[in-house]
Amino acid sequence: MRSAKQTKRFLGMVGRRHASVAGLALAVALLVGATGCGGHEAPHRAPDERTPLTVQVAEVAAADWSDGVVITAGVQPYQRAMPSTVLMGRVDRILRKEGDRVRKGQILVRIDSRDVSARVAQAEAAVAAARAMEQNAKLMKERMERLQARNAATQKDLDDATAGYEGALANLHAAEEGVKAAQAYLGYSEIKAPFDGVVADRMIEVGDMAAPGRPLFVIEDTSRVKIEGQVPESAAADLAVGDHVVVEIGDDAFDAELTELLPAADPRSRTFTVRALMDNPDGRLRSGMFARLRIGGAPRAVVSAPLESIVKRGPLTGIFVVDNSTVRLRWITLGRAADGMVEVLSGLQSGERVVLNPVAALEDGHPIEVR
Numbered sequence: 001m002r003s004a005k006q007t008k009r010f011l012g013m014v015g016r017r018h019a020s021v022a023g024l025a026l027a028v029a030l031l032v033g034a035t036g037c038g039g040h041e042a043p044h045r046a047p048d049e050r051t052p053l054t055v056q057v058a059e060v061a062a063a064d065w066s067d068g069v070v071i072t073a074g075v076q077p078y079q080r081a082m083p084s085t086v087l088m089g090r091v092d093r094i095l096r097k098e099g100d101r102v103r104k105g106q107i108l109v110r111i112d113s114r115d116v117s118a119r120v121a122q123a124e125a126a127v128a129a130a131r132a133m134e135q136n137a138k139l140m141k142e143r144m145e146r147l148q149a150r151n152a153a154t155q156k157d158l159d160d161a162t163a164g165y166e167g168a169l170a171n172l173h174a175a176e177e178g179v180k181a182a183q184a185y186l187g188y189s190e191i192k193a194p195f196d197g198v199v200a201d202r203m204i205e206v207g208d209m210a211a212p213g214r215p216l217f218v219i220e221d222t223s224r225v226k227i228e229g230q231v232p233e234s235a236a237a238d239l240a241v242g243d244h245v246v247v248e249i250g251d252d253a254f255d256a257e258l259t260e261l262l263p264a265a266d267p268r269s270r271t272f273t274v275r276a277l278m279d280n281p282d283g284r285l286r287s288g289m290f291a292r293l294r295i296g297g298a299p300r301a302v303v304s305a306p307l308e309s310i311v312k313r314g315p316l317t318g319i320f321v322v323d324n325s326t327v328r329l330r331w332i333t334l335g336r337a338a339d340g341m342v343e344v345l346s347g348l349q350s351g352e353r354v355v356l357n358p359v360a361a362l363e364d365g366h367p368i369e370v371r
Contacts, residue, residue, distance in 0.1 A: 068296030073229030
């Protein structure tokens with residue numbers, strides 16, 4: 001049996017031990033709670049606490065799109081000529097250069113024509129001699145007519161004089177035509193512009209030898225231009241001259257009509273050549289420029305988005321739409337694409353802003369900063 005004093009000491013020790021255990025348990029609980037809170041915050045922060053991503057955005061707008069065939073085309077001048085000469089001679093003087101505007105009949109280049117000038121002088125001298133012979137033959141004929149009237153000359157004398165006059169007259173006409181021919185050759189020594197236009201190319205220099213058939217210049221009339229392209233045979237059957245077409249050059253679009261549809265296909269490409277004619281009074285459109293022809297189909301208003309804004313998630317197609325300072329991933333349905341844009345059939349409205357080239361870290365609800 002313990003004494004009362006021993007019992008009291010034992011109860012005190014037990015009380016102190018329980019107090020120590022309780023304190024230790026409380027400290028452990030507080031430490032675990034603090035650690036647990038810190039570990040939860042890092043991987044599961046609230047969306048509004050994530051670091052905003054800097055993005056580039058574009059506003060969606062409705063645009064007129066035309067269904068039908070879109071073909072690659074090129075700008076061609078309404079007229080194109082390559083003047084040359086029929087003379088063989090040295091290039092003496094060049095009066096026009098590339099880029100110069102010329103009027104019909106203006107001289108482009110002169111070729112040394114001293115030998116042709118000598119031929120003209122010879123032909124003119126021949127005319128003078130033939131005219132003198134014609135005058136003398138005429139006087140002889142008139143004299144014979146008077147003598148024959150007085151029976152002082154026979155009919156044969158008159159016939160001979162008449163034949164001599166007619167031969168001299170024919171020689172005069174031949175000499176005059178020889179002058180015209182020589183002058184025509186002399187004219188070939190001056191190469192002139194065949195129509196109003198611009199000098200697109202020059203293929204000679206002073207001192208070069210010009211030869212018959214050798215092109216010297218390229219002259220183009222671009223007051224009007226032809227837009228020329230090739231259409232597949234599957235589409236050519238539905239086309240006709242006069243059909244409405246849209247010509248796209250750079251960022252500009254022009255309405256035009258189909259003016260030519262060649263009846264024969266290219267046997268290698270199985271395509272048909274089509275042309276549309278356009279006025280070009282200010283000269284903006286230049287020969288050789290790249291163009292597109294949209295043929296067939298009435299224009300219709302569509303909502304389109306840049307191709308660089310489209311996001312693929314497996315079989316789904318989406319787009320990040322700006323919602324105040326965050327983005328929302330919205331699933332959409334696409335139509336056809338053209339010129340870096342794609343038709344959005346559903347899921348997007350005109351006036352909304354979308355993210356261009358979204359990074360992989362961008363998620364639905366992520367905060368953003370617009371660049």
